[in-house]
Amino acid sequence: MFDLSLGVLGSAGVALALAFSVYAAIAGAVGAQRRDARLQTSARLTSIGVFLAVTTAVVAMMAALLTDDFSVKYVAEHSRIDSPLWVKVVTLWAALEGSVLLWAWLLTGYTAILSVTTPNTALRPWAISVMHTVQVFFLGVVAFAANPFIVLAAPPLDGPGANPLLQNHWMMAVHPVLMYLGFVGLTVPFAFAMAALITKRPGTEWMRLTRRWTLAGWGFLTAAIISGGWWSYEVLGWGGFWAWDPVENVSIMPWLTATAFIHSVQVQERRRMLKAWNLLLIVLTFSLTLLGTFLIRSGVISSVHAFGDGPVGPYFLTFFLIVAFASLTLVALRWDQVRDRSELDAVVSREGAFLGVNVLFLSLAFAVLLGTIFPLLVEAVTGARVTVGAPFFDQVSLPLWMIVFALMGVGPLLPWRRAETQTLKRNLTWMLGAAALAAGIALALGMRKVYPTITIGLAGWNLASFALLLAGAIVPRARITGRSFASVFKSYAYENKRRFGSMIVHLGAVIVALGITGASGYRVDQQLRLEYGVPTAFQGYELVATEPFAERTGGRLSVGVLVDVFQNGRQVTTLSPRINTFGNQQMNVPTASVRYTIGHDLYLSLAGSVTPDAPSVIIRAVQSPMVTWIWIGGAVMALGTIYTLSPARERVRRRVTSESTAGVEA
Amino acid sequence: MRRAPGRRGMAGRRALYAILGVGVLGAAGFMIFQALSTSLVYFILPNEYAQNPAQFEDRRIRLGGLVAPQSVLFDDERLQLTFLVTDGIQEYHVRHTGSPPELFKENAGVVIEGTFDASDVFMSDNLLIKHSEVYEAPEDGHIDIEALRESLQ
Numbered sequence: 001m002f003d004l005s006l007g008v009l010g011s012a013g014v015a016l017a018l019a020f021s022v023y024a025a026i027a028g029a030v031g032a033q034r035r036d037a038r039l040q041t042s043a044r045l046t047s048i049g050v051f052l053a054v055t056t057a058v059v060a061m062m063a064a065l066l067t068d069d070f071s072v073k074y075v076a077e078h079s080r081i082d083s084p085l086w087v088k089v090v091t092l093w094a095a096l097e098g099s100v101l102l103w104a105w106l107l108t109g110y111t112a113i114l115s116v117t118t119p120n121t122a123l124r125p126w127a128i129s130v131m132h133t134v135q136v137f138f139l140g141v142v143a144f145a146a147n148p149f150i151v152l153a154a155p156p157l158d159g160p161g162a163n164p165l166l167q168n169h170w171m172m173a174v175h176p177v178l179m180y181l182g183f184v185g186l187t188v189p190f191a192f193a194m195a196a197l198i199t200k201r202p203g204t205e206w207m208r209l210t211r212r213w214t215l216a217g218w219g220f221l222t223a224a225i226i227s228g229g230w231w232s233y234e235v236l237g238w239g240g241f242w243a244w245d246p247v248e249n250v251s252i253m254p255w256l257t258a259t260a261f262i263h264s265v266q267v268q269e270r271r272r273m274l275k276a277w278n279l280l281l282i283v284l285t286f287s288l289t290l291l292g293t294f295l296i297r298s299g300v301i302s303s304v305h306a307f308g309d310g311p312v313g314p315y316f317l318t319f320f321l322i323v324a325f326a327s328l329t330l331v332a333l334r335w336d337q338v339r340d341r342s343e344l345d346a347v348v349s350r351e352g353a354f355l356g357v358n359v360l361f362l363s364l365a366f367a368v369l370l371g372t373i374f375p376l377l378v379e380a381v382t383g384a385r386v387t388v389g390a391p392f393f394d395q396v397s398l399p400l401w402m403i404v405f406a407l408m409g410v411g412p413l414l415p416w417r418r419a420e421t422q423t424l425k426r427n428l429t430w431m432l433g434a435a436a437l438a439a440g441i442a443l444a445l446g447m448r449k450v451y452p453t454i455t456i457g458l459a460g461w462n463l464a465s466f467a468l469l470l471a472g473a474i475v476p477r478a479r480i481t482g483r484s485f486a487s488v489f490k491s492y493a494y495e496n497k498r499r500f501g502s503m504i505v506h507l508g509a510v511i512v513a514l515g516i517t518g519a520s521g522y523r524v525d526q527q528l529r530l531e532y533g534v535p536t537a538f539q540g541y542e543l544v545a546t547e548p549f550a551e552r553t554g555g556r557l558s559v560g561v562l563v564d565v566f567q568n569g570r571q572v573t574t575l576s577p578r579i580n581t582f583g584n585q586q587m588n589v590p591t592a593s594v595r596y597t598i599g600h601d602l603y604l605s606l607a608g609s610v611t612p613d614a615p616s617v618i619i620r621a622v623q624s625p626m627v628t629w630i631w632i633g634g635a636v637m638a639l640g641t642i643y644t645l646s647p648a649r650e651r652v653r654r655r656v657t658s659e660s661t662a663g664v665e666a
Numbered sequence: 667m668r669r670a671p672g673r674r675g676m677a678g679r680r681a682l683y684a685i686l687g688v689g690v691l692g693a694a695g696f697m698i699f700q701a702l703s704t705s706l707v708y709f710i711l712p713n714e715y716a717q718n719p720a721q722f723e724d725r726r727i728r729l730g731g732l733v734a735p736q737s738v739l740f741d742d743e744r745l746q747l748t749f750l751v752t753d754g755i756q757e758y759h760v761r762h763t764g765s766p767p768e769l770f771k772e773n774a775g776v777v778i779e780g781t782f783d784a785s786d787v788f789m790s791d792n793l794l795i796k797h798s799e800v801y802e803a804p805e806d807g808h809i810d811i812e813a814l815r816e817s818l819q
């Protein structure tokens with residue numbers, strides 16, 4: 001029996017990659033220790049080999065999925081012959097084993113790119129070695145704990161197909177990949193931070209080398225969280241986008257600490273402060289991705305959508321403990337070098353604002369962690385089974401978010417070191433005026449809820465802050481050079497990508513906040529009984545159920561009802577809420593049908609079953625104001641990140657200057 | 667140049683920061699504790715409620731159990747579902763706002779979220795069907811409490 005099946009090929013690829021990676025981790029470290037350039041180069045080149053080996057495994061898995069090769073266990077358990085092509089493709093990450101394989105693959109890809117592109121510094125060999133060590137863990141999990149390539153002696157003729165909730169929406173093709181790209185991206189600064197500690201170079205070098213990786217990772221994570229919200233909005237049928245479910249919580253925790261990290265590294269770059277803090281933040285961010293994976297994959301926390309409990313939980317917990325212990329020990333060993341010697345000059349300064357927002361983000365992360373694991377603590381102590389409801393998370397995090405948004409307006413306007421009282425006063429007056437105006441309009445329009453009104457005020461506050469920032473940058477330049485505002489703006493935005501990009505991201509955050517405010521503060525959620533042919537009023541709409549329907553598309557059976565939607569006597573659309581069933585799986589997925597508009601969404605989903613001869617059908621109708629702005633704001637945040645990362649021309653100019661200075665000095 | 671505060675000034679400032687820090691942390695801790703204690707939702711079975719109703723007065727809970735046979739009524743004018751939820755020892759009336767979900771049927775395992783009113787009727791606003799393979803609906807009317815609890819988790 002020596003025919004080369006896809007399962008064997010995949011297992012071989014993973015095993016080879018694991019062996020290579022073990023070698024590279026050791027060779028990199030020994031090479032760095034002995035300053036042996038040949039060993040270091042060998043470790044770097046091995047990264048490419050590892051990537052190719054895992055790529056072979058991924059290609060084998062993809063081939064097995066696309067050719068319905070049910071001799072491969074993963075395919076037999078999660079795929080199905082009559083699924084459409086895209087579902088077969090995304091099945092690669094629709095279950096536990098496959099998603100760990102994807103995670104490992106992306107990690108090896110990043111390591112390979114790092115090995116080739118990172119400039120030759122003292123940090124490089126250690127960083128590569130740390131990347132390989134992390135990789136050894138993931139490849140080990142794939143090879144031993146959650147091997148998707150196990151060959152079945154008696155392959156079934158067909159499989160059950162992917163989890164219905166996952167194959168119900170195309171967003172599933174995007175969201176997990178973004179999430180892993182984010183997690184893996186944030187592994188890079190962690191690896192360099194470890195290298196910085198090992199080599200006793202806790203300066204800013206490690207963060208400068210990884211700035212783009214960090215930002216890209218953060219951007220992916222942001223996009224992943226927003227797209228996850230959209231998925232749950234479209235698929236889970238209750239018209240909400242965030243439920244403080246453990247799965248959601250463990251994705252936001254590393255995002256919060258990574259956001260803190262992005263802000264606090266700037267303090268170290270400018271003021272040489274917060275060395276230890278930054279190291280701890282990146283350790284925390286990376287560890288939280290591991291802890292989160294443990295929490296949701298081990299089944300210790302029940303979640304409404306914990307996809308695929310599996311055997312990997314204990315491994316992630318162990319690795320989390322090792323990472324936390326090893327990195328904290330390293331920080332402790334280097335404590336004398338990383339503790340801060342300079343102090344904050346004044347609280348009212350850029351670094352003061354950064355520090356403040358750091359504390360807030362960390363508190364948010366802590367609150368979410370506490371709420372997520374508290375049920376475990378209670379059960380361990382008292383034996384009672386509890387859940388922590390959404391009110392806890394709202395109660396604790398909303399006030400913190402309000403302060404975050406207040407600081408977001410002030411921080412960028414403050415100079416480093418110490419603010420001038422007069423300018424500060426003038427700026428604050430404008431911003432307070434704008435905030436009062438915005439909140440006043442909201443009140444005049446009849447808003448009475450506290451947090452939504454404050455949020456609108458803070459939106460005005462932040463918009464004023466953007467205007468002041470731009471005016472402060474552009475007006476003086478235009479005055480001096482005599483050029484038009486538009487052309488000065490263009491060159492300002494082009495030459496200050498980091499600053500201007502951060503403004504775009506902040507603007508996106510304000511838009512997301514407004515969307516969340518409208519959608520959760522003013523949503524109307526009602527069950528309606530629609531008699532066929534009889535108009536039923538809902539929030540200014542007339543809904544008329546016309547007829548039930550059933551259709552079969554690509555292995556999916558949909559049973560639903562057509563609802564004509566009228567507004568002011570004119571038909572605006574026809575919605576078709578339905579219940580989807582996939583193959584012979586037991587689970588029925590009620591699937592909403594949504595009319596998206598800029599002002600609000602009309603969201604219909606079936607609340608009961610559709611029977612052909614019944615005179616009526618019961619639907620859940622949700623009107624969410626502003627909800628589209630969450631997705632738009634998310635896109636703006638992603639665009640801002642891309643803008644910041646886009647190659648800048650000033651680089652070239654700087655290089656010329658430094659060369660000419662070098663010439664002068666020589 | 668940075669202003670160099672004297673040794674005592676520096677120490678004073680440190681102490682001030684420390685006191686402020688402890689104060690803020692204390693306030694935050696208190697806030698979190700308050701929020702936690704009011705938003706814990708206990709998962710219990712009907713007989714556990716019967717043992718100590720006072721403990722769950724006005725508290726939001728998740729009540730698990732089976733839908734008792736021949737107890738289901740759905741008022742499709744007012745969209746109100748009423749049924750009895752039982753764990754074999756104790757049963758309570760449930761009034762749920764909304765229509766029965768797709769897989770709702772007699773003997774189905776359900777978890778309902780809401781509060782008990784003054785006359786011990788459970789007012790639910792969230793109804794989840796637990797279609798677990800772990801627990802089989804009883805044939806002879808005997809219910810194994812532990813198996814039921816596990817299956818509803």
